[in-house]
Amino acid sequence: MTEHDRKRSRHPSRSPSYKYDSHNRKRRSRSPSNSHHRRRSKSPERNQPPPLLVRKPATFSSYADTPELSPKVKILCQIVSTTDAGSVEGVLDDTGIRVSQGDVEDVLKLSYGSPGPAVKFFRWSGHQLVDKHSPYAWNLVVDMLGKNGLYDAMWDAIKSMKAEALVSLATFASVFSSYVTADRVKEAIMTFEVMNQYGVSRNIVALNSLLSAICRDGKTADAVDFLRIAKDKISPDADTYAILLEGLENERDAFAAKKFFNEMVTEIGWDPRNVPAYNSYLSTLLKGPDGRREAVRAFESLCDKRCFPGTSFLKAALDECLKCDDSKRAIILWEEMVGRNVCTPDTNMYNSMISLHCQNNNSEMARRLMDEMVFNGAFPDSQTYNILLRFFINAKKLQDATMIFTEMVKNEFIPSQSNCIAALKTSIDLGDPYVAIKIWKCMLENYDSELEETGNMLIVGLRDLNKIPEAVKYAEALIERGIKLNSSTLSKLKQSLVKQRKAVVYDELLKKWKTR
Numbered sequence: 001m002t003e004h005d006r007k008r009s010r011h012p013s014r015s016p017s018y019k020y021d022s023h024n025r026k027r028r029s030r031s032p033s034n035s036h037h038r039r040r041s042k043s044p045e046r047n048q049p050p051p052l053l054v055r056k057p058a059t060f061s062s063y064a065d066t067p068e069l070s071p072k073v074k075i076l077c078q079i080v081s082t083t084d085a086g087s088v089e090g091v092l093d094d095t096g097i098r099v100s101q102g103d104v105e106d107v108l109k110l111s112y113g114s115p116g117p118a119v120k121f122f123r124w125s126g127h128q129l130v131d132k133h134s135p136y137a138w139n140l141v142v143d144m145l146g147k148n149g150l151y152d153a154m155w156d157a158i159k160s161m162k163a164e165a166l167v168s169l170a171t172f173a174s175v176f177s178s179y180v181t182a183d184r185v186k187e188a189i190m191t192f193e194v195m196n197q198y199g200v201s202r203n204i205v206a207l208n209s210l211l212s213a214i215c216r217d218g219k220t221a222d223a224v225d226f227l228r229i230a231k232d233k234i235s236p237d238a239d240t241y242a243i244l245l246e247g248l249e250n251e252r253d254a255f256a257a258k259k260f261f262n263e264m265v266t267e268i269g270w271d272p273r274n275v276p277a278y279n280s281y282l283s284t285l286l287k288g289p290d291g292r293r294e295a296v297r298a299f300e301s302l303c304d305k306r307c308f309p310g311t312s313f314l315k316a317a318l319d320e321c322l323k324c325d326d327s328k329r330a331i332i333l334w335e336e337m338v339g340r341n342v343c344t345p346d347t348n349m350y351n352s353m354i355s356l357h358c359q360n361n362n363s364e365m366a367r368r369l370m371d372e373m374v375f376n377g378a379f380p381d382s383q384t385y386n387i388l389l390r391f392f393i394n395a396k397k398l399q400d401a402t403m404i405f406t407e408m409v410k411n412e413f414i415p416s417q418s419n420c421i422a423a424l425k426t427s428i429d430l431g432d433p434y435v436a437i438k439i440w441k442c443m444l445e446n447y448d449s450e451l452e453e454t455g456n457m458l459i460v461g462l463r464d465l466n467k468i469p470e471a472v473k474y475a476e477a478l479i480e481r482g483i484k485l486n487s488s489t490l491s492k493l494k495q496s497l498v499k500q501r502k503a504v505v506y507d508e509l510l511k512k513w514k515t516r
Helices: 003-008 032-041 071-082 088-095 101-109 115-128 135-147 151-163 169-181 185-193 204-217 220-230 238-251 253-266 275-287 289-303 311-323 327-337 349-360 363-376 384-396 396-411 417-429 433-446 450-465 468-478 487-499 505-516
Strands: none
Touching: 071 101, 071 115, 088 115, 101 115, 101 433, 115 135, 115 238, 135 151, 135 169, 135 433, 151 396, 151 450, 169 185, 185 204, 204 220, 204 238, 220 238, 220 253, 238 253, 238 275, 238 396, 253 275, 275 311, 275 433, 289 311, 289 327, 289 363, 311 327, 311 349, 327 349, 349 363, 363 384, 384 396, 384 417, 396 433, 417 433, 417 450, 433 450, 450 468, 450 487, 468 487, 468 505, 487 505
């Protein structure tokens, strides 16, 4: 496609028209009869103004971004992406390559950035396949043309598919998406209205496909408006409401979500299987003003009907409770959903609850949750251990902290450096030099920076606990590792060594210190 063609293709009424014919694949210009057919079929691309919003050009995946392609597919992709549409068939002929249906699909998937040459490749490969392209390949062509704004060509392809009875809901789902992402929601709706002319039923599945495309692009209000009209002929189902509630969740529209949720309950009643709808509704409330209170209140009402949200709501709600230290509401959610086996929590959810119990000084419950994790297929990770380690350190519960530290290291998790420093200081303060040394060794094994302050703290602590030989030993080790031994630390060691009449030991240490 030339630069001139690319500029022309931005306006739907000026898109180059590739006419597909399963028996004669020559490109044909638009004739009056073709235009007349287009009027009778009410294809939605005609006589529409260009969108007011100019979007950034779409970016597509290409063969250059895709590793492990077969050599054949890579060569074909290179030809399509680097050859103009008028020459591509000749270049392909010169390769002598034979293609399969799968090869065609692979090339089309990676050629969205070159729609003109890709269409010619599709026609060229059709000769080899005796016009037996797969339905998926046809749908890729439709999607490619639509995503590039070549709507006339897209509809020509659909008409050719109709002649071969290949049009499916997947075809129209692609068209919906192409129009909606180009800010042409009206054309997407008009496409829905003409589906039956192409042999595809306008049923609830098709309606949900259209609504999903509209909501995915952040236009849920348009989807709601159309549903008001469409439901006179097509009754919405649980999926319909779940789709629109998810759209409102993504747009954080709590006011509209409440109204629509009440309408859903009135129309289809309470259904425990409608988990996605309940999940989106509660998640929307959670993001609104006074979200935790409102979401939990609505959650309790749902529980009375034995209708529950999904795991994603519980996870988000626990995170919010953790941010605000709201253990009361977190416990309500946990007991209803985990206690009743409505959902199985993952490690992150356990970590949130463990953090909340630690914040509320409930160490017994925090440990109990950690112990029960494995029975639900969740396993403590580095964060789990660090949460409990920090809690026990801050609470000056050295024995518990040591147990967690030991178990953590045994399971090959590394305590955070801040936890190590705090644990070492607490060990010294509580008079346990051996735990302090154990933590220091762990730090040396796992960290190679910011060790100076902690190393000096250990040495002074050992000296204060009357562990002079150990203090000297680790002071020498500090010097050998190139970690700065402070003069104040050295001075304190001197006082203790001179007092014990071991000045010679100090002299040796001083000598090593000066040479470093």
